[in-house]
Amino acid sequence: MGKLTIGCFASLVGSLNLDFAVKLSAAAMEKGHKVDLWVSGNGTMISIEEQRPFKDYSSLEKPLKELMDKGLNVTACEACAEARGYHDSNTLKGVKRFSMDWYLGSTFDADRVLHIGGE
Amino acid sequence: MGKLTIGCFASLVGSLNLDFAVKLSAAAMEKGHKVDLWVSGNGTMISIEEQRPFKDYSSLEKPLKELMDKGLNVTACEACAEARGYHDSNTLKGVKRFSMDWYLGSTFDADRVLHIGGE
Amino acid sequence: MKLVAFVSDYRMTVDTLDRLKPEKLGIILVQNGVYHATVKDKGNPSPLLDYSADYYVLKDDLETRGYTASDVVNSKVKVISFGDIVDLMFNDYDKSAWI
Amino acid sequence: MKLVAFVSDYRMTVDTLDRLKPEKLGIILVQNGVYHATVKDKGNPSPLLDYSADYYVLKDDLETRGYTASDVVNSKVKVISFGDIVDLMFNDYDKSAWI
Amino acid sequence: MATTKLGFIVQRPGYKSENPKLALTHAIASQSVEIYLNEGDLVTADIAFIGEGVLNCKKDQKAMETYDLSSTESHIKMALLLDLNVLVCREDLERYGMTENDIVIDAEEFGADMTVKVVPYAEITKMMEEMNHLLFF
Amino acid sequence: MATTKLGFIVQRPGYKSENPKLALTHAIASQSVEIYLNEGDLVTADIAFIGEGVLNCKKDQKAMETYDLSSTESHIKMALLLDLNVLVCREDLERYGMTENDIVIDAEEFGADMTVKVVPYAEITKMMEEMNHLLFF
Numbered sequence: 001m002g003k004l005t006i007g008c009f010a011s012l013v014g015s016l017n018l019d020f021a022v023k024l025s026a027a028a029m030e031k032g033h034k035v036d037l038w039v040s041g042n043g044t045m046i047s048i049e050e051q052r053p054f055k056d057y058s059s060l061e062k063p064l065k066e067l068m069d070k071g072l073n074v075t076a077c078e079a080c081a082e083a084r085g086y087h088d089s090n091t092l093k094g095v096k097r098f099s100m101d102w103y104l105g106s107t108f109d110a111d112r113v114l115h116i117g118g119e
Numbered sequence: 120m121g122k123l124t125i126g127c128f129a130s131l132v133g134s135l136n137l138d139f140a141v142k143l144s145a146a147a148m149e150k151g152h153k154v155d156l157w158v159s160g161n162g163t164m165i166s167i168e169e170q171r172p173f174k175d176y177s178s179l180e181k182p183l184k185e186l187m188d189k190g191l192n193v194t195a196c197e198a199c200a201e202a203r204g205y206h207d208s209n210t211l212k213g214v215k216r217f218s219m220d221w222y223l224g225s226t227f228d229a230d231r232v233l234h235i236g237g238e
Numbered sequence: 239m240k241l242v243a244f245v246s247d248y249r250m251t252v253d254t255l256d257r258l259k260p261e262k263l264g265i266i267l268v269q270n271g272v273y274h275a276t277v278k279d280k281g282n283p284s285p286l287l288d289y290s291a292d293y294y295v296l297k298d299d300l301e302t303r304g305y306t307a308s309d310v311v312n313s314k315v316k317v318i319s320f321g322d323i324v325d326l327m328f329n330d331y332d333k334s335a336w337i
Numbered sequence: 338m339k340l341v342a343f344v345s346d347y348r349m350t351v352d353t354l355d356r357l358k359p360e361k362l363g364i365i366l367v368q369n370g371v372y373h374a375t376v377k378d379k380g381n382p383s384p385l386l387d388y389s390a391d392y393y394v395l396k397d398d399l400e401t402r403g404y405t406a407s408d409v410v411n412s413k414v415k416v417i418s419f420g421d422i423v424d425l426m427f428n429d430y431d432k433s434a435w436i
Numbered sequence: 437m438a439t440t441k442l443g444f445i446v447q448r449p450g451y452k453s454e455n456p457k458l459a460l461t462h463a464i465a466s467q468s469v470e471i472y473l474n475e476g477d478l479v480t481a482d483i484a485f486i487g488e489g490v491l492n493c494k495k496d497q498k499a500m501e502t503y504d505l506s507s508t509e510s511h512i513k514m515a516l517l518l519d520l521n522v523l524v525c526r527e528d529l530e531r532y533g534m535t536e537n538d539i540v541i542d543a544e545e546f547g548a549d550m551t552v553k554v555v556p557y558a559e560i561t562k563m564m565e566e567m568n569h570l571l572f573f
Numbered sequence: 574m575a576t577t578k579l580g581f582i583v584q585r586p587g588y589k590s591e592n593p594k595l596a597l598t599h600a601i602a603s604q605s606v607e608i609y610l611n612e613g614d615l616v617t618a619d620i621a622f623i624g625e626g627v628l629n630c631k632k633d634q635k636a637m638e639t640y641d642l643s644s645t646e647s648h649i650k651m652a653l654l655l656d657l658n659v660l661v662c663r664e665d666l667e668r669y670g671m672t673e674n675d676i677v678i679d680a681e682e683f684g685a686d687m688t689v690k691v692v693p694y695a696e697i698t699k700m701m702e703e704m705n706h707l708l709f710f
């Protein structure tokens with residue numbers, strides 16, 4: 001079994017990029033792979049707690065928590081988060097915050113990297 | 120002098136759409152117009168306090184506060200904000216939160232409306 | 239109607255401008271839309287400059303991207319400020335469209 | 338290299354695919370990229386289907402937009418799941434590109 | 437007693453951006469705008485899908501099943517239920533090989549009387565002329 | 574002792590999205606990655622601008638003056654200062670009527686020895702082949 005590092009970047013909540021990243025993580029873990037998920041730019045939106053679940057908006061807290069319980073490793077870019085007013089104090093439990101070098105470090109022993117950039 | 124209603128929607132922080140909206144608001148107010156600024160979708164990012172100012176990211180708290188002191192009327196979509204984990208408790212002082220009908224109400228007596236949608 | 243359209247992309251993702259036929263059309267190039275005013279693609283000026291419209295480009299957004307008024311390739315595109323945008327919206331057009 | 342490219346837009350904003358010449362190319366249509374598999378423009382199938390590549394489309398993203406496997410216009414496009422994407426990435430390709 | 441007419445023009449496909457859905461939810465909010473207005477005053481919302489925006493109207497969207505997200509289709513139905521005027525450009529439907537059979541046309545199951553109107557682009561131009569303000573998504 | 578090579582490919586113009594700038598800041602972060610690695614192990618970052626991405630390299634960007642924001646140009650200079658390999662596609666520069674005179678080439682004012690390399694696309698292909706992983710922006 002291998003290791004997959006996913007980076008999900010500056011993208012709209014409404015773009016479903018984060019939803020895609022979470023579902024792909026789940027599928028990879030189900031097949032026994034280890035998954036690191038790095039969120040940067042607007043992707044750091046996924047990292048804060050108490051996002052009220054409405055059916056009109058993507059709501060990823062629940063699936064993310066379930067996956068973290070099973071070993072998904074989620075880290076948010078600290079500077080990108082702070083610039084948006086997301087602080088340690090309202091970070092979702094289990095989500096780590098580090099500098100951008102964490103993402104590069106994660107790729108070191110990754111078998112595959114999927115960087116979700118785009119617009 | 121007239122009234123300008125600006126709506127700034129689901130857009131990237133990095134897109135400079137919000138920066139554009141704030142600068143246009145300032146220019147309109149300087150010319151004596153009244154300005155309502157509605158932010159919805161990811162645009163609600165502008166509404167939270169304690170966004171740490173880094174030069175690498177747009178930082179609008181300071182200009183926004185200055186304009187609100189001069190009469191700029193800023194309202195964020197409440198549902199869009201809540202869905203992102205932005206609550207009353209960390210809303211920038213002076214920014215109002217209402218349902219989407221507020222935006223439509225604002226257009227009622229607006230002389231001009233600029234709706235910044237796009238991607 | 240008198241419509242002022244804001245173009246904020248270089249690579250356009252919509253054809254909307256091809257079909258809007260207002261009595262009077264203004265096009266304001268903002269954000270990455272400024273490249274229509276400064277860059278030629280394989281030697282050709284941007285087809286976005288072919289509409290029957292009055293053209294403007296926002297000075298701040300030109301300068302952000304490394305250009306000045308002297309880089310504007312077509313003299314029909316007028317370099318303007320945020321204040322000018324406000325005046326255009328209030329005095330010359332009655333509706334606006336962010337494309 | 339063996340490269341799998343993810344296409345997530347219908348209206349493309351980059352030409353990158355025209356120039357990538359890997360030894361083996363896979364194209365996975367996701368998000369609004371699924372329209373390349375289901376929609377013809379003025380009767381013509383999407384030119385995105387013209388590359389020398391193996392084509393896949395994500396079932397969830399088809400269904401989200403109102404389509405099923407039977408709406409896929411070209412039989413060379415295979416309908417796949419998230420699990421299949423993982424297997425393709427690990428077994429058939431060594432690098433990936435989200436275009 | 438005055439009316440301000442807003443035209444919501446959707447030019448892009450959905451899901452990749454929240455904008456098409458927000459166009460619908462904001463247009464629907466015209467039904468509760470009176471709390472901000474004097475009695476008798478109104479703000480109305482007409483909606484038009486043009487260009488690739490017509491892809492938002494495809495029926496059988498399974499966004500709830502796949503991403504646990506309400507579909508754009510369900511929002512169009514809600515707009516019909518609330519008697520909003522929803523126009524779809526006929527030429528653009530044809531461009532993408534779609535017919536009225538492929539798109540959401542009514543919301544009979546919710547008791548809506550209103551239906552989606554597939555119209556030539558010229559009628560959408562006419563609608564845009566009649567509006568006080570336009571909002572492009 | 575192993576090295577993982579990352580290729581950062583920037584295909585879109587800047588400012589409209591944060592991505593081109595984030596490409597540079599993440600590539601620059603390769604300089605501090607050793608805290609996550611064993612001694613002697615490395616992660617390297619090469620950067621290539623292709624397509625409309627070459628517009629990011631225009632010199633004289635005044636983002637600080639206009640929007641109080643550090644420019645993409647300044648991040649390219651920082652990458653040079655830190656000895657990253659920065660490639661710009663020659664064909665794409667020509668496509669958009671630009672020459673080496675129009676773009677940021679060095680960061681001499683900061684004492685950088687490294688310069689931007691304007692290369693044929695074929696060399697960028699070669700770089701991509703040599704990398705372990707690619708990140709497209």
